[in-house]
Amino acid sequence: MSIIVELPRTWVAGLERRLVSATSQTQSPFTGTTEVQDWGGEWWEYDIEFAAQSGPLARSVSAALTALGSGRGLLLFADPSIEAKSRNQTITLDMPVSGGNVLQTTGWLPGLPALASGDFLSIGTGRQTRLHQVAFDATANMSGIALVTLFPALRQALPAGTALELNRPQVLLRPTAPVPTRIERVARHRFTLSAREAL
Template identity: 40%
Template sequence: MVDFPVNCSAKTERFLQSAVVATQSPFSYAGQVQDWGGERWAYTIGVKARGRLFEAFASQTLNKRRPFIFRDPTIANAAHSTVTVNGAGQSGNSLITAGWTVVGLVAGDFFSLGTGDETRLYQLTADVVPSSGAATLNFVPALRAAPEHGATVEIAAPAVRLRAVSPVITGVEFGLLRFTVEAVEAL
């Protein structure tokens, strides 16, 4: 799995897409919401590239065919101890963790779980207050699979596995080029 060349990233916009449909009656204006449960991260990554570095990345991803790992430079957190999953079979929007030796995180911070094809990004919805080295994380989106007991919780440089949704420029000419890459979480 290839990593996005972060030094080529000039600007990052992200949002959580939800599979929710809202309709309104044209007669009574009553609303109805259907939540299908699907959630994924969507990114617009501003790129500034000079030379062949980005071209090599784009050629490896073969545009929309192959996913890549993106470490969003706008969500790096302060260094922490090695935090791990505490207990197998967890699911939903909370995770019991262990290994906290410093102050926790705050709502809005990010973390990731997994490596390679299993890399997933999560955003905290509540402050994390460790107690005796343990803490429960509350977050979105929901866990896609139960992490293994002892799996590392990446806090310092969270990552997300993305796939481009539009063609990626592969020919970088002389001079500095600026363009955007549209991508969504590769599930």
């Protein structure tokens, strides 16, 4: 059974995040038109560069990344490029969903903006944690309900009352390759991690 590692976001020096879609393209040799097949799968991929470390801290980072193995372990990652928020209200699903890109949510301040295009949220905990980005601005109605369009699409059914994490969204990642350690002069260690969302 794989373990879940959670690393401090302050260790991250830089990252690349991308949403990958399961699509294929075929171009006609006669007309030049392109046919796109969308298979519906979407997931996040990350390339993470950790700040240079030395001494005991470098050994701690090395141990944590070694524990991930080459896909055996899981990393619960709070992306430092996602602005942390401090919302006091609890936001939940107002209605059950069976998948898709639109959620009806409740708990917002009535009549006020709820989420802005580009905001992030996560749903679930532990091995069920999924990261989503908001596609369009959402405003709550006078009952505190807001329709939120997000991507990637939900992959599982969720009951009404499921909580949304807005203040510190996380993504569950699985390494796609062994984590290399580059050791420079004065025993400074540099680590890079390539990973994809663990589905």
